[in-house]
Amino acid sequence: MTSIISISGLSKTYASGFQALKTINLDIKRGEIFALLGPNGAGKTTLIGVICGIVNPTAGTVTVDGHEIASDYRAARSLIGLVPQELTTDAFETVWATVSFSRGLFGKPKNPAYIEKILKDLSLWDKKDNKIMTLSGGMKRRVLIAKALSHEPQVLFLDEPTAGVDVELRKDMWQVVRDLRASGVTIILTTHYIEEAEDMADRIGVISKGEIILVENKAELMRKLGKKQLTLHLQKPLDAVPTELATHNLALADDGNELVFTYDTMAERTGVTALLSDLARLNIRFRDLQTTQSSLEDIFIGLVHNGAGATS
Amino acid sequence: MNSHAILAIYKFEMSRTLRTIWQSIVSPVISTSLYFVVFGAAIGSRITEIEGVAYGAFIVPGLIMLMLLTQSTMNASFGIYFPRFTGTIYELLSAPVSSFEIACGYVGAAATKSIVLGLIILATSWLFVPLHIAHPFWMLTFLVLTAITFSLFGFIIGIWADGFEQLQIIPLLIITPLTFLGGTFYSTHVLPPFWQTVTLFNPVVYLISGFRWSFFEIADVSPMVSLGMTLVFLCLCLVTIWWIFKTGYRLKK
Ligand SMILES: Nc1ncnc2c1ncn2[C@@H]1O[C@H](COP(=O)(O)OP(=O)(O)OP(=O)(O)O)[C@@H](O)[C@H]1O
Ligand SMILES: [Mg+2]
Numbered sequence: 001m002t003s004i005i006s007i008s009g010l011s012k013t014y015a016s017g018f019q020a021l022k023t024i025n026l027d028i029k030r031g032e033i034f035a036l037l038g039p040n041g042a043g044k045t046t047l048i049g050v051i052c053g054i055v056n057p058t059a060g061t062v063t064v065d066g067h068e069i070a071s072d073y074r075a076a077r078s079l080i081g082l083v084p085q086e087l088t089t090d091a092f093e094t095v096w097a098t099v100s101f102s103r104g105l106f107g108k109p110k111n112p113a114y115i116e117k118i119l120k121d122l123s124l125w126d127k128k129d130n131k132i133m134t135l136s137g138g139m140k141r142r143v144l145i146a147k148a149l150s151h152e153p154q155v156l157f158l159d160e161p162t163a164g165v166d167v168e169l170r171k172d173m174w175q176v177v178r179d180l181r182a183s184g185v186t187i188i189l190t191t192h193y194i195e196e197a198e199d200m201a202d203r204i205g206v207i208s209k210g211e212i213i214l215v216e217n218k219a220e221l222m223r224k225l226g227k228k229q230l231t232l233h234l235q236k237p238l239d240a241v242p243t244e245l246a247t248h249n250l251a252l253a254d255d256g257n258e259l260v261f262t263y264d265t266m267a268e269r270t271g272v273t274a275l276l277s278d279l280a281r282l283n284i285r286f287r288d289l290q291t292t293q294s295s296l297e298d299i300f301i302g303l304v305h306n307g308a309g310a311t312s
Numbered sequence: 313m314n315s316h317a318i319l320a321i322y323k324f325e326m327s328r329t330l331r332t333i334w335q336s337i338v339s340p341v342i343s344t345s346l347y348f349v350v351f352g353a354a355i356g357s358r359i360t361e362i363e364g365v366a367y368g369a370f371i372v373p374g375l376i377m378l379m380l381l382t383q384s385t386m387n388a389s390f391g392i393y394f395p396r397f398t399g400t401i402y403e404l405l406s407a408p409v410s411s412f413e414i415a416c417g418y419v420g421a422a423a424t425k426s427i428v429l430g431l432i433i434l435a436t437s438w439l440f441v442p443l444h445i446a447h448p449f450w451m452l453t454f455l456v457l458t459a460i461t462f463s464l465f466g467f468i469i470g471i472w473a474d475g476f477e478q479l480q481i482i483p484l485l486i487i488t489p490l491t492f493l494g495g496t497f498y499s500t501h502v503l504p505p506f507w508q509t510v511t512l513f514n515p516v517v518y519l520i521s522g523f524r525w526s527f528f529e530i531a532d533v534s535p536m537v538s539l540g541m542t543l544v545f546l547c548l549c550l551v552t553i554w555w556i557f558k559t560g561y562r563l564k565k
Contacts, residue, residue, distance in 0.1 A: 014565065049565065052406040056564045074314070077408040088399030092331060093324075104320025105407045147403070 003027035004155060004186050005051065010060030012046055012210075020046040022210045024060070028155075033177070033187045035201035035218075037194065039304055043210040044190045045085050048157050052082045064155065078106060081153030083144050085160045085190075091133040095124055098132060099146045106151035118146045121176050123169065138165040145173070149180075156180060158189040162196060174200060194297040198222075204296070208304050218296075223265070227294045230261040230272065232279075232286040244282055248275050259286070265293075317409040321417025325391050329425050336425065337432060340379050344433045347375055348440045351497055362499050363530045368441035373524040374496030375437070380430050380455065381462050381491055381516065385483045388422035388466030393473055396563075405564060411557025415467060415550075422463035423456070430455050443527070450535070451526035457542050458519050462487075464549035471562050490516040495524075500532045515545060 005028040012021040020043045028034050036044050049055035051062050053073060062069045067076040090098055099115050119125045122142045127135060132143060141164060148156060158177070162170050177200065181187055191197055197204060197218075204221055206214040216224070237256035248271060251260045263270045279286075329336055348368070356367040363370075395401040404414060437443060445451050473479045494500075494516030500508055511517050512533075522538025525531035531538070556563065 052402075054402050054405045054564060056560050074408040074410075077406060080406065082402070082406050084399075084402050086399055088402060090398070090400055092328075097324075097327070101320050101324050102403060104316045104323075105403065105409065107314040107316045107408055109316060 002030050004030040004065050005188075006061075006063045007047075007051070008061055010047075010050060010062060011058050012043075012050060012055060013058045020210055021050070021057075024210075024212055026205065026212055026215065028186060028188060029203070031181065031184055031186055032202040033181055033189065033200050034203050034205060035197035036188060036190045036205050036207060037197055037300055038190075038207035042207045044207060045159055046210075047207070048082070048159055048188070048190070052080055052157060053077055078151070079154040081148035081151065081156045083141075083148045083156070083158045083161050085163075087137060087140050087144070087164075089132045089140050089143055092131055094129050094131055095119070095135070095143055095146070096128040098143065099150050102147040103150040108151045114152070115146075115150060118149050121172075121179075122146050123172060138169060141165055142169070142173070145176070153185065155186045155188070158187065160190055160192065162191060162193060170196075194300050195295065198296040206300065206303055214303060221299065222296065227262055227298075228265050228270075229292050229294075230263070230275075231290050231292070232259045232261070233257065233288040233290075234259055235285045235287055238284070242282060242284075245275075245278055248278070250275075259284075314409050314413050317407060318413050318416045318420070321414065322421050325418060325421030326424065328391070329387075329421065337429065340383060340429055341432060341436055344375055344379060344436055345440075347371070348437070352440060355497070363501075363528075365528045365530060366441065369443055370499075370524075370528070371497055372434070372437045372441065372443060373527050374491075374520050376430050376433050376455075377458065377516070377520045377523055378488070378491045378496050379433055380426050380458055381487050381519070382483050383429055384422055384426040384459050384462035385466035385469060385487055386479075387425050388419055388463040389470035389473065389479055389482075390466075391418045391422055392467055392470035393476075393479055396471070401563065411554055414557070415464065415553050419460060419463040419467055422466060423459040426459045426463065427455060430459065445527050446529050447526040451523070454519070454523045454526055454538070454542070457539075457546065458523070461542060461546040461549060464546065464553065468549060468552050468556070471556055487516075490514050491520070495520050495532060499530070515541060518542065 005026075007024055007026040010021060010024040011019070013019045024047060036047070038044050046055055050057045051064070051069065053069060053076075064076040064079055067073075067079075069076045093101070096115070096119075099119065100110070100112075103111070103115065116125070119128055122145060124139065124142055124146060127139060132140060135143065141161065145158075145161060156177075161173060165173060174196070177187055177189075189197070189200070201218050204214070204216055204218050205212055214221075231253070234257055238252060238259070239256060241250045241252060241259070249262050251262070252258065253260050261272075261275055263272065348371075351371055352368040359367045361367055361370070395404065434443075469479065469482050494511065494514045500511045500517060500521075503511065518533060518538040518541035521532040522535045522542070525535045525538070555561070
């Protein structure tokens with residue numbers, strides 16, 4: 001797959017002197033859904049802002065489909081749709097007017113049928129003649145999405161598109177995103193709902209303190225960093241993990257009523273059989289057992305806390 | 313050239329104007345009428361004519377200029393300041409439009425509004441005094457050029473301003489005084505020679521003088537000088553706007 005966005009040596013220091021982006025190198029592949037994850041203040045919005053022309057970079061270059069964002073801004077920006085993180089909308093305009101305005105601004109001739117389709121897909125059709133200020137927060141968010149889609153972009157940036165949107169509409173919204181992807185649109189999203197990224201993304205990038213600390217295929221990442229845990233509910237509580245079991249990666253939980261075994265699903269031997277036979281030998285009995293797999297959220301928290309070292 | 317974008321911005325701004333059409337038109341018309349009553353009637357009864365023109369008629373071009381300058385500046389500055397204030401400017405910055413196209417949309421709309429307003433005030437004046445326009449073509453040329461120039465100027469103010477106070481301060485503290493001192497209500501020829509020289513540093517003198525010449529063929533300075541000064545100011549504003557968008561001054565983070 002070729003890349004549609006290439007970022008190299010990008011850095012941003014704000015006028016305040018704060019360095020929000022250190023040296024960023026990143027390629028976004030054509031047609032993928034890329035989830036950019038990172039804690040508050042990591043630099044996600046800043047990075048998106050630079051690519052879209054809202055933030056002046058301090059150094060580095062960005063190309064969108066081969067067009068440099070500064071020297072060839074017209075071609076680069078025509079390809080991009082942006083849904084900003086902040087709910088910034090006009091107040092007095094109608095939904096229809098503001099979405100049509102966006103299309104015109106991006107140099108596209110009128111196409112009422114297309115705008116009708118977007119509004120219907122985003123469940124905004126019955127609100128088309130309402131003033132934006134009369135809409136709820138979640139509806140405004142969808143208006144911003146409709147505006148971003150109005151000019152049929154090839155690349156769509158969604159900066160926390162689901163913040164404040166209810167569960168059902170969130171599902172609709174992700175369906176819209178999936179359809180877009182199916183039609184060949186590249187999507188870059190940020191979200192603090194990690195399970196959404198886990199659901200949607202092809203690749204995941206993690207940014208922390210202005211640095212990209214990891215970029216990986218989601219499936220690969222889940223396999224590599226995903227830990228599995230086997231929890232044994234003991235018949236009799238233990239005071240401590242018996243020394244005979246010290247070689248296994250064990251911990252006690254629930255006041256010694258549970259024995260938790262953490263293992264790596266990638267390893268050649270998981271050590272489950274050995275553990276169970278050791279337990280039988282020591283006559284430690286259990287009532288029940290259960291296994292759990294770490295989610296992307298656990299992986300993410302681990303990464304951000306331990307920094308880049310944890311990954312490679 | 314992204315003509316769809318220019319049109320989109322222009323229409324957006326015009327619909328904003330139309331939403332507040334009554335405030336936009338009624339208040340300037342009322343204040344112009346008040347000037348007529350106060351200056352035309354009160355002073356006009358003492359000064360009957362200036363350089364062969366009835367005083368009531370003499371002040372008409374000055375009054376139109378006064379409205380044109382303040383309204384153009386205020387409209388255009390508000391037009392661009394508001395998206396900065398609400399944050400919707402992000403869309404403008406991320407769109408494939410040049411600074412020239414953005415300025416065309418905003419300035420075009422602001423200028424349209426003040427030109428229409430100028431013509432309405434001209435029509436209102438006709439109710440008070442008989443008027444004769446010697447050079448209708450030049451009258452319109454000065455009207456349009458001034459509206460565009462000061463809408464550009466307002467656009468710059470709207471980008472520079474950091475709050476609503478700053479937005480108000482330039483029209484209030486600079487434009488209105490300069491217009492009053494620039495010969496709205498008198499010919500600068502009535503001033504002592506020293507003050508006549510001082511007034512030549514007031515750019516508004518050239519605008520009013522040229523505009524008045526197109527009505528009555530009387531002028532404080534040659535109409536060609538007026539035209540030249542207007543064009544110089546226009547170019548200065550254009551260069552400033554080009555620089556603003558090139559550097560992202562006050563627009564980009
Ligand atoms: N205009 C600005 N001037 C100075 N510093 C800024 C500016 N905008 C953002 N920052 C700083 O840059 C850093 C990155 O901000 P950014 O908005 O990119 O974070 P983010 O990853 O999007 O966070 P969040 O998840 O909260 O949206 C933060 O520390 C922020 O305080
Ligand atoms: Mg953000």
